[in-house]
Amino acid sequence: MTPQLTASFLRLLSGARATWIGCEPESRQRVYFANHTSNLDGPVLWASLPLAVRQLTRPVGARDYWTANRLRRFFAEQVFNAVLIERKAPTARDNPIEDMLTAIGDMHSLILFPEGTRGSGPDPQPFKSGLYHLAKKRPEIELVPVLLDNMNRVLPKGELLPVPIISSVTFGSPIRLESSERRDDFLTRAREAVISMRQQ
Amino acid sequence: MNLDAELMWLVGGVLSLLMLSSLIGWGLSRRKLSDSGRKTVDNLNARMRGWWMMTAVFGVAMATGGAGSVLLFCLTSFLALREFITLTPTHLGDHRTLFWAFFFVTPFQYYLLWVQWYGLFAVFIPVYVFLLLPMRSAAAGQTEHFLERTAKIQWGLMICVFCTSHAPAILMLLDIPGYAGQNGKLLFFFVMICELSDVLQYCFGKTLGKHPVAPTVSPGKTWEGLIGGVLATVAIGSALWWATPFNPWQAAGLCVAITLSGFGGGLVMSAIKRDRGVKDWGQAIEGHGGVLDRIDSLCFAAPMFFHLTRYYFTV
Numbered sequence: 423m424t425p426q427l428t429a430s431f432l433r434l435l436s437g438a439r440a441t442w443i444g445c446e447p448e449s450r451q452r453v454y455f456a457n458h459t460s461n462l463d464g465p466v467l468w469a470s471l472p473l474a475v476r477q478l479t480r481p482v483g484a485r486d487y488w489t490a491n492r493l494r495r496f497f498a499e500q501v502f503n504a505v506l507i508e509r510k511a512p513t514a515r516d517n518p519i520e521d522m523l524t525a526i527g528d529m530h531s532l533i534l535f536p537e538g539t540r541g542s543g544p545d546p547q548p549f550k551s552g553l554y555h556l557a558k559k560r561p562e563i564e565l566v567p568v569l570l571d572n573m574n575r576v577l578p579k580g581e582l583l584p585v586p587i588i589s590s591v592t593f594g595s596p597i598r599l600e601s602s603e604r605r606d607d608f609l610t611r612a613r614e615a616v617i618s619m620r621q622q
Numbered sequence: 623m624n625l626d627a628e629l630m631w632l633v634g635g636v637l638s639l640l641m642l643s644s645l646i647g648w649g650l651s652r653r654k655l656s657d658s659g660r661k662t663v664d665n666l667n668a669r670m671r672g673w674w675m676m677t678a679v680f681g682v683a684m685a686t687g688g689a690g691s692v693l694l695f696c697l698t699s700f701l702a703l704r705e706f707i708t709l710t711p712t713h714l715g716d717h718r719t720l721f722w723a724f725f726f727v728t729p730f731q732y733y734l735l736w737v738q739w740y741g742l743f744a745v746f747i748p749v750y751v752f753l754l755l756p757m758r759s760a761a762a763g764q765t766e767h768f769l770e771r772t773a774k775i776q777w778g779l780m781i782c783v784f785c786t787s788h789a790p791a792i793l794m795l796l797d798i799p800g801y802a803g804q805n806g807k808l809l810f811f812f813v814m815i816c817e818l819s820d821v822l823q824y825c826f827g828k829t830l831g832k833h834p835v836a837p838t839v840s841p842g843k844t845w846e847g848l849i850g851g852v853l854a855t856v857a858i859g860s861a862l863w864w865a866t867p868f869n870p871w872q873a874a875g876l877c878v879a880i881t882l883s884g885f886g887g888g889l890v891m892s893a894i895k896r897d898r899g900v901k902d903w904g905q906a907i908e909g910h911g912g913v914l915d916r917i918d919s920l921c922f923a924a925p926m927f928f929h930l931t932r933y934y935f936t937v
Contacts, residue, residue, distance in 0.1 A: 578714050585720045588708040588904065
């Protein structure tokens with residue numbers, strides 16, 4: 423009940439309209455990767471998915487942020503079913519990639535922000551390598567670029583209270599890691615896939 | 623609200639008109655059509671579904687009396703302002719100013735309506751908000767395009783909140799001798815004339831339209847549509863004088879004011895959309911675009927109608 427209500431509320435607040443231009447909303451295993459400008463990005467992207475897809479899709483979030491207080495912990499664990507990863511000091515035992523692979527299993531999809539932290543400029547920052555490692559370990563999973571627009575106007579970095587600007591969520595054509603593609607080329611291509619949707 | 627016989631006639635008339643148009647739309651959709659004809663008919667039917675939905679919402683709000691109407695228009699203002707600000711390139715430094723505009727200014731304007739405090743209702747946004755909001759923006763410290771940003775936010779509030787709130791003000795703030803307790807009917811009359819004028823201008827424009835009034839702004843608005851729409855609406859409006867506190871001539875005059883200011887409003891809002899490079903303000907209402915696309919003419923007509931009525935017909 424709470425997840426559905428939260429999703430409805432998030433859609434109402436952000437006015438988020440999901441536009442699927444490159445693929446259809448299906449419950450196959452995917453990694454949705456998007457640009458990151460607001461703390462509401464993950465929740466809004468998650469809320470914009472159709473119910474059947476949403477129930478199988480888990481946002482990836484920073485453990486330090488989502489466990490900072492009981493309210494955030496409640497939302498991360500009980501509502502979004504988030505995958506919390508260590509971004510400050512990853513160790514062999516606390517490896518974000520392993521955590522994500524375990525979380526995906528054989529039925530779930532992920533929402534990932536490869537920039538790592540929220541940016542404040544118009545263009546996304548360079549992508550970190552997590553997406554590449556996921557693609558390498560699980561080549562059959564579709565990687566869907568997602569463009570979030572206006573989210574930084576709803577809740578900019580450093581602000582506590584949101585303003586109800588209408589935002590949009592655009593899903594592009596899935597990409598895959600090519601067999602001989604180098605890490606940096608792949609990450610640049612993935613970033614371009616997100617940016618290119620803005621010009622359309 | 624008073625459910626008197628006259629109001630029932632108005633409501634019945636609107637419902638019959640909706641049913642008739644839906645039947646025509648259904649008939650058209652069964653005919654073989656060219657691709658562009660199919661598109662027009664599909665859009666017409668989507669618009670009809672939108673009209674049913676809006677009529678139902680407005681009907682429920684009216685039936686609950688003052689509270690429902692004030693709440694409905696407050697929500698309408700909020701959604702319209704949201705569409706306006708979304709298409710207006712505001713700065714991150716405006717964030718907190720916008721928060722105040724959405725969550726304090728908008729509800730407070732309607733609160734003033736609810737407590738029937740006319741004096742403050744009439745000056746709150748044009749005077750106090752006009753002076754106070756830029757102070758908040760200036761305090762945020764970002765000076766880039768300051769005057770532009772401030773002007774755009776104020777303009778959005780004037781149109782979406784201040785002007786729109788004059789429609790329910792017909793219900794809450796007019797004390798017309800010999801018409802006590804019947805203001806709901808006058809609000810219904812006003813909204814009906816506004817929307818009818820839009821629809822008739824659209825119909826005359828689609829069938830007879832040749833000469834655009836302002837081709838660079840809105841090629842769809844033609845002299846034929848304007849003249850046909852205004853004449854037809856004024857004829858219908860003055861024939862409904864019995865539901866208003868006006869005589870037929872006065873009703874005709876007020877309908878001219880509503881239709882012409884409504885047309886001008888549509889033109890102004892089209893100019894802004896064209897400048898921003900969009901066709902519609904949003905996608906909130908099926909077939910109609912955004913909330914602001916539907917109420918653009920009402921925004922401009924409401925203060926005119928309210929003040930003309932207040933000046934000439936109240937004590």
